[in-house]
Amino acid sequence: MNTNSNAYTIIYTTLVVVVVAAVLAFTAMKLKPAQSANAQAETLRQMMSAAQIKPTDELYATRNADILKIYADNIGQAYTIGLDGKQNGTLSTDLKNIGLVDNLKPQNKAIKDGSEATLPVYVFKSGVIVIPIYGAGLWGPVWGYIAFQPDGKTIAGAYFDHESETPGLGAKIKDEAWFREKFAGKTVEWGETPAFRLEKNAEQSGAANTVDAITGATMTSKGLNEALNVWFNAYENHLGTGACSCALEEQAVTPNEEEE
Amino acid sequence: MDKKLKETILNPILKGNPITVLILGICSSLAVTVQLKGALVMAISVTLVTGLSSLVCSLLRNSIPMRVRIIVQLVVVALMVILVDQVLKAGEGTYAIDKQLSVYIGLIITNCIVMGRIEAFALGNKPIPSLLDGLANGVGYGLILVIVAFFRELLGSGTLFGLRVLPAAYVPNNLVILPPFALILLGCIIWVHRAYDKDLQEK
Amino acid sequence: MEYINLFVKSIFVDNMIFAYFLGMCSYLAVSKNVKTANGLGLAVIFVLLFTLPINWVLNTYVLQPGALKWLGPQFADVDLSFLSFIVFIAVIAAFVQIVEMVVEKYLPSLYASLGIFLPLIAVNCSILGGSLFMQQRDFPNLGEPVVYALGSGIGWYLAIVCLAAIREKMSYSNVPAPLKGIGITFITVGLMGMAFMIFMGIQL
Numbered sequence: 001m002n003t004n005s006n007a008y009t010i011i012y013t014t015l016v017v018v019v020v021a022a023v024l025a026f027t028a029m030k031l032k033p034a035q036s037a038n039a040q041a042e043t044l045r046q047m048m049s050a051a052q053i054k055p056t057d058e059l060y061a062t063r064n065a066d067i068l069k070i071y072a073d074n075i076g077q078a079y080t081i082g083l084d085g086k087q088n089g090t091l092s093t094d095l096k097n098i099g100l101v102d103n104l105k106p107q108n109k110a111i112k113d114g115s116e117a118t119l120p121v122y123v124f125k126s127g128v129i130v131i132p133i134y135g136a137g138l139w140g141p142v143w144g145y146i147a148f149q150p151d152g153k154t155i156a157g158a159y160f161d162h163e164s165e166t167p168g169l170g171a172k173i174k175d176e177a178w179f180r181e182k183f184a185g186k187t188v189e190w191g192e193t194p195a196f197r198l199e200k201n202a203e204q205s206g207a208a209n210t211v212d213a214i215t216g217a218t219m220t221s222k223g224l225n226e227a228l229n230v231w232f233n234a235y236e237n238h239l240g241t242g243a244c245s246c247a248l249e250e251q252a253v254t255p256n257e258e259e260e
Numbered sequence: 261m262d263k264k265l266k267e268t269i270l271n272p273i274l275k276g277n278p279i280t281v282l283i284l285g286i287c288s289s290l291a292v293t294v295q296l297k298g299a300l301v302m303a304i305s306v307t308l309v310t311g312l313s314s315l316v317c318s319l320l321r322n323s324i325p326m327r328v329r330i331i332v333q334l335v336v337v338a339l340m341v342i343l344v345d346q347v348l349k350a351g352e353g354t355y356a357i358d359k360q361l362s363v364y365i366g367l368i369i370t371n372c373i374v375m376g377r378i379e380a381f382a383l384g385n386k387p388i389p390s391l392l393d394g395l396a397n398g399v400g401y402g403l404i405l406v407i408v409a410f411f412r413e414l415l416g417s418g419t420l421f422g423l424r425v426l427p428a429a430y431v432p433n434n435l436v437i438l439p440p441f442a443l444i445l446l447g448c449i450i451w452v453h454r455a456y457d458k459d460l461q462e463k
Numbered sequence: 464m465e466y467i468n469l470f471v472k473s474i475f476v477d478n479m480i481f482a483y484f485l486g487m488c489s490y491l492a493v494s495k496n497v498k499t500a501n502g503l504g505l506a507v508i509f510v511l512l513f514t515l516p517i518n519w520v521l522n523t524y525v526l527q528p529g530a531l532k533w534l535g536p537q538f539a540d541v542d543l544s545f546l547s548f549i550v551f552i553a554v555i556a557a558f559v560q561i562v563e564m565v566v567e568k569y570l571p572s573l574y575a576s577l578g579i580f581l582p583l584i585a586v587n588c589s590i591l592g593g594s595l596f597m598q599q600r601d602f603p604n605l606g607e608p609v610v611y612a613l614g615s616g617i618g619w620y621l622a623i624v625c626l627a628a629i630r631e632k633m634s635y636s637n638v639p640a641p642l643k644g645i646g647i648t649f650i651t652v653g654l655m656g657m658a659f660m661i662f663m664g665i666q667l
Contacts, residue, residue: 440656447649462644
């Protein structure tokens with residue numbers, strides 16, 4: 001058989017493409033559920049690490065199924081709010097729609113456009129309130145979860161992640177535990193601009209709403225600072241009015257649940 | 261037969277090591293050596309990809325039309341890489357590592373070792389020796405990767421596989437984590453290798 | 464301003480060679496003298512400049528999760544991102560092949576100086592790497608991938624010409640025998656990388 005004729009070449013390449021596409025589509029379909037479960041468990045780990053439910057290392061050593069259980073045991077309620085701070089939806093605690101990173105991107109856009117947003121709020125049984133943040137780092141997105149004490153002002157813990165910051169520099173926001181641990185005990189000064197400062201030598205001022213930026217990672221720190229302030233701003237109408245707002249929401253949620 | 265097979269397997273690991281002797285596949289290798297765990301996963305992924313693509317290309321060797329040879333090979337390699345990537349994403353323990361390796365898993369496609377072995381060996385040999393040749397080259401590549409990662413994680417973070425080995429008094433050397441040091445370290449490995457095996461020295 | 468920032472960053476700060484080690488194989492193999500380094504560098508700029516925007520368009524309108532929305536609402540959930548590696552590499556290989564044929568036919572003098580490098584480029588990691596970084600970095604419009612491609616290409620060009628110049632000089636120096644050739648080259652590239660690190664944190 002002449003393997004160099006035009007017809008043979010065309011049939012051969014078509015066949016290769018079809019076989020490869022079929023194999024890929026099949027594996028992608030088969031593995032999709034496991035991949036989504038991984039992504040979901042990752043989000044829950046980061047959220048619960050911020051909320052200090054368990055130490056970060058322990059959460060990362062726990063299997064997916066157990067992570068879901070720990071979350072179900074600890075979550076009090078989850079809902080979404082609009083930019084006016086009013087609740088505009090409930091998030092099912094049955095683990096769908098739990099604010100995966102992909103969902104944060106459109107919300108970030110909605111905040112910047114001032115359009116209709118559905119910002120997630122997670123209230124754990126311990127009273128800790130977790131909100132996400134999202135923004136642009138040096139190259140790719142940076143995001144994270146900030147946990148507040150029930151007063152809605154003091155930060156209980158934080159967790160940050162990124163997609164492609166420089167290893168050894170910007171990547172420290174995730175890799176170095178001391179960085180996220182610095183946020184615990186700090187406060188967000190609602191009503192001030194900026195409400196929080198992540199800047200070079202900011203801690204020297206002694207103010208409780210400051211954390212030092214990472215040396216050598218100017219752009220990543222700047223991006224994270226902006227992400228924090230943009231998202232804090234968006235949640236100000238909800239959290240900034242004091243502890244009462246969350247308690248009020250709790251009453252508002254109950255009838256909703258009964259309707260269902 | 262046995263002797264030739266042994267040669268096929270041992271040669272790529274020492275005398276004809278793809279990284280230090282043939283200078284292939286450096287692109288994706290250095291960036292993933294900050295931590296030992298990532299390097300190990302990368303090494304295994306590359307070994308699987310080189311082995312399997314060599315096997316498939318060797319099976320196809322008599323039927324591939326010469327004109328579209330390179331593209332067909334690239335498609336086969338890309339298929340293997342995507343499969344590895346998808347499996348890593350789906351595995352519970354490997355998901356975080358896949359995220360950490362980010363684009364470098366995809367870059368295995370253009371890793372010169374894979375294409376180089378297909379062109380140089382798989383197209384002219386039977387499937388089983390091709391598979392072994394691919395696997396052995398992957399191991400030779402992985403070996404260097406792991407050595408580099410060992411020093412970088414030990415000196416750069418004071419840990420191995422994420423566990424602290426150096427006393428807390430050791431201040432991690434930040435330079436070691438940064439990209440340029442990987443190159444210098446590799447230069448030193450080549451130095452040691454060639455001082456030991458004088459045949460490899462360049463005139 | 465955004466564009467200038469991205470341009471400078473992709474040349475100096477996130478240099479394809481010094482920060483990401485992309486395209487190392489041909490970088491080391493073809494940097495023995497300035498003239499050939501020049502040719503390969505230009506070819507990389509050229510191929511990056513075209514393949515990266517093409518792949519951006521494909522990624523935005525075909526591959527991304529939800530990218531097929533323009534076909535109708537029933538396609539909004541389609542996620543073809545698992546095909547991206549294969550599509551990107553196919554675009555690159557096809558583009559390189561076509562350019563090679565066109566250049567050979569119509570511009571024989573250019574082919575003589577540049578053409579021999581084109582086949583090398585299909586398997587140059589910096590080209591595929593550029594597309595993969597583009598996918599990860601979510602550029603909002605077509606302008607940014609073009610600027611990013613140009614910047615990365617120039618960064619790569621700069622790196623290879625600098626190294627070639629150093630290696631030309633170094634061939635006269637007395638290097639310990641085991642380090643001769645590739646060993647000392649690695650160390651040189653490492654030192655160059657350190658020098659490039661002073662650009663980190665640059666801000667425009």
